[in-house]
Amino acid sequence: MEWESLSKNNKILLMTLIPLMLIVLFTSVYLLPNLDTINKLKKEKASLQEEIDKANLIVNKYEELKLLNAELQKKMDFLKTLLPKETEVTDVLKKVSEIGLQKGLVITSWKPRDKQIHSSNEVYEIPVEVGMRGKYHTFGIFFADITNIQRILNIKKMEIRRGDKDPTMLNATLIAVTYSLIPDEEKQKIQQKKK
Template identity: 30%
Template sequence: MELGLNRLPWYGQVGVFLVVAVALFVVFRIYYVGPRLEVQAERQVDLDGKRAEVAQARQDAIELAAFQVEVDDLNNRLDALSAVLPEQQEVSQLLRRLTTFANDSNLTIRAFRPQATVAREMHSEWPIRLELDGTYHNLGIFFDRISKFARIINVSDVVIRAKEPPELNLTIAAECTATTFVLIDPPEAEPVAAPAT
């Protein structure tokens, strides 16, 4: 008996052809296409991860720009506040300024006594005891000039007494405490080391 495809009826030949074709397709799929699909799936996962990193980097860049604007704004505010709250005691400058205010207000400074500073969290208070001679109106002008000074100066513990005997333009003796503020620099934070990659 001779085996050959020619002896099979046409539908048998088609059936054998289909079985061989399916077998070849399965072998092709298992040994060639399957590994390629796995590699492609791994690459797709890597690509999705890289796209997520790029999206996060873009978001970080946007946030960095916003943070930079905020830092610049805060630095500008700090510079403006540093003019109002200096970082060191400027005794001679403050004495000159208070003397100028007193002279412009027709007052005489009898005493200028700096007191001990009082440390607070972000600033220190620096009280200065003043003794002044003049008129009540001139004392009001002096306090008004202090209130308009760029640097913060609080006036407290005001004691006003009539001068005995009163003289021309010297009817009162006043004592007060002028408290100014000095900005304390926070200690420098140690830089944080970047994690090794």
Template identity: 25%
Template sequence: MELGLNKLPWWGQLALYVVLGAGLVATHHYMYAVDMEAKVARTHAQRRTIETGIARARVEERRLPEFRSRIAELNARLAALRNVLPEQKDVGDLLRRIQTLATQSNLTIRGFKPQPVAQRQQHAEWPISLQLEGTYHDLGAFFDKVSRMPRIINISGINIKAHATTEPSPATVDAQCTVTTFVLMEAPAPGARPGARPAGAGARPPVAAR
């Protein structure tokens, strides 16, 4: 080889060395540099992903007070609803309270008949059919007391007629009405099937003790 190289003119030898050096550089580039460039590209991509995540986290962090405020507002609204809408376990006490108000208003309860529960999205309607006997004044006093209750109570279907009796009685009117209370539904139990019928839907309200 040396003999062959020695036979070449100096510029030929120089050109050969340049070609060999370029080949070595190219081999090194493809073996190491290309792999390094791929690693650098992956690192840059990971860095951009992390920077995007950090920027997103900073945005969420700035909105954290807003989220906390909304949660506090929702909790306050739920607490307010609990004040005016009894939960299912409190319905019996509420119905007994209505009966007490009727008695305190000097009304005689001739009928107290629970009606089927109407299921809504967030609450249920528990209607009670009442048949009352008394005077116009006593009936008005009863309706007024019910309207002043902290719970939401709706009185509908009022039908008043003259009291029909052959016996002496202080009552002058017979009244029939439907008293409806609105019950806050409990959250579904964990693992409950979506769309499953809530407990109590279509049932009748508990009958308050007379």
């Protein structure tokens, strides 16, 4: 079949049909499979961008949390200085008696009690029962001075009675309590017992 022998309509048809077939062939072989890949890649890109945004938020929060952690660590270190080590507990409790003696109180009894686990399960409560005798104002000065001890110390219980022979003298019995951190090994044992 010769080109010149074809009618004008057939020539136009052939001229449009061949490029059209090439376009269909290109589209079906190359473009359509790649469109699926392109769409998948766009979705992956969107999900990766979302993960990057989340990671950036975490990085920004990390710096804030790092500063907050440093502040809390300083506070924790300060609070630990207020808790005597177990070896210092006796000295802290004896200081209560020493202050009483310095102020003019007479120590009539000193009875250490067994340490107990505080409800927080973080510290031991270490009590001592102290009996004292002295004048009203002397007790006031004594209680004011024990607030200056640089350790955590509580007066948990206190009984004050009038003196038998001298009504101006008071007899007091108080339970002074200080605290000591529970070592990690002992904390683990306590937690195991509770389980």
